[in-house]
Amino acid sequence: MDEFDLIGRYFTRPPRHTALGVGDDAALIDTSPGFQTVVATDMLVEGVHFFADADPRGIGHKSLAVNLSDLAAMGALPRQALLGIALPAADADWLAAFSGGFAALAARHDVDWVGGDTTRGPLNLCVTVLGAVPRGAALLRSGARPGDEIWVSGAPGLAALGLAQMRGDCTLGGAARAAALKRLHTPEPRVGLGIALRGIASACIDVSDGLLADLGHVLRASGTAAGGSPLAAEVDWAPLAAALAAAGGPWPDDAALLRNAVLAGGDDYELLFTAPPPRHAAVAGLVAQTGVPLSCIGRVDHAVPDASAPPIHLIEGDRRTPVANLGYRHFG
């Protein structure tokens, strides 16, 4: 039983008066005739999401960033944040740095910090964010259709390479190490990109579990929404390798490590989205508008009847290999 089984089995009830409940990056609530309120919660635990000795300013940044990333994946404008925090002790230096990192990112995105709860306990950060989206304009996981192109922002794999460096699994040079650790510790939520993708993207998710795993969520939700099996997809290695190269380097020669970082590494908080081919130029135009690199990395295909898992193939040169739906699992 991994956390997806667990959520489906125990934590999912059909909503009675909510536009969209459990299962996407955030919930949608009809709060006014023109707009929907978008709300999401993410919890960060010491030893699971960050190291005990991590820079508290970075922890403050990241605890809000991963939540804003959920709003970005819905195309929402962030408005408010609440922080539930359990602390083993009240350490003034730690609190000043932590709250400074949180507040700086909030201010940069014009997010009001409006409440929360403070208690004693093993270090745990639970952030809730609220945002707004014009009614019907939210980017859902379930809108991908066969033929859509698959896009991703930035350079997936950077955060996983930073983690590999910290674990001693690879040794990066100075600039590469700095870029990878920056993405791991202080990811930038793609808020402006998410908003710009309204009306262009057919589906969107943020990459937190891993590229293939999160693509799998999109393919499953989209296939189910169309009343069938999960959709299939092809993913090209070349543009992913090019995106990583463009983000700096040099990266390790270890092909398995690189491939695992790019395809299965979580924690990048890039946006993975789909769009119909006629919107290719519109998407490409967003690079200049938002300043965020975008790569077209594959295509959505028709569902394979009776497939329980989304069938994803990786294209490398003239090789076409089925790949497992890799990704981080908290349980199981």
Place this chain on the structure above:
Amino acid sequence: MDEFDLIGRYFTRPPRHTALGVGDDAALIDTSPGFQTVVATDMLVEGVHFFADADPRGIGHKSLAVNLSDLAAMGALPRQALLGIALPAADADWLAAFSGGFAALAARHDVDWVGGDTTRGPLNLCVTVLGAVPRGAALLRSGARPGDEIWVSGAPGLAALGLAQMRGDCTLGGAARAAALKRLHTPEPRVGLGIALRGIASACIDVSDGLLADLGHVLRASGTAAGGSPLAAEVDWAPLAAALAAAGGPWPDDAALLRNAVLAGGDDYELLFTAPPPRHAAVAGLVAQTGVPLSCIGRVDHAVPDASAPPIHLIEGDRRTPVANLGYRHFG
């Protein structure tokens, strides 16, 4: 540095586009011309808010109940809930009971369970609730005025007596024990009462830190809102003792234990509110309307110039004793 200092020093920023930010039971967001969205977060930690071996169904109930209590204290109608949960392991029996307790209370209040986050870690439950209130109708902590009567629902002290029983600090008879443990483990959020108090109460808070401590929050917020020192108050012991007697018993003879449970025990999740004397009959009429016992337990008085802490006096017969602003503190 207790958690109130900590929140004030590190976790409070002036909101830019939010009607009410940090400092009340919940935040208020203008989401439509007619209504405000009310949002609150409460975190529960194993060993702090519940025992490790507590009934998981009760933990599920309580984690939502304490949050609905924050909405009740604002006079809001609960609409949605999100659950962030850190679990040491995925235990199917525990999860079924926990989620059943959470979902049953949600269903009883017509609350949609719309999302959350599931992760591995020391057991921690962070619930966020959203509600709605007509614009301008929310019950704030800051509305009490000199001369207002002070009211409380139910029988404050019950939960603390349940805790004292569990710790071996007293031995209650069967019926008394059952009533006290029920209040401790499965408190009933006073949602209907909070809504009924709109337009009647001048200020409201839920009793989670302790009766005098939470009254202190009201007196401080109301004095500050009026541009001065915290307001003063007199609290009568007789109606509090009568409320406890009406809730069952027999209760322990230990006067110090009883007094501490009633005045400083947290975790009752009753509503403490103020109303002008001309509304006395309207408040008393709510007992029949809501089925919730209500007691008039004192009066708000004028601020004492230069008082840093709200001056509260306890009236017992013809004795008038200053009482410290007791209550639970997580730090310091």
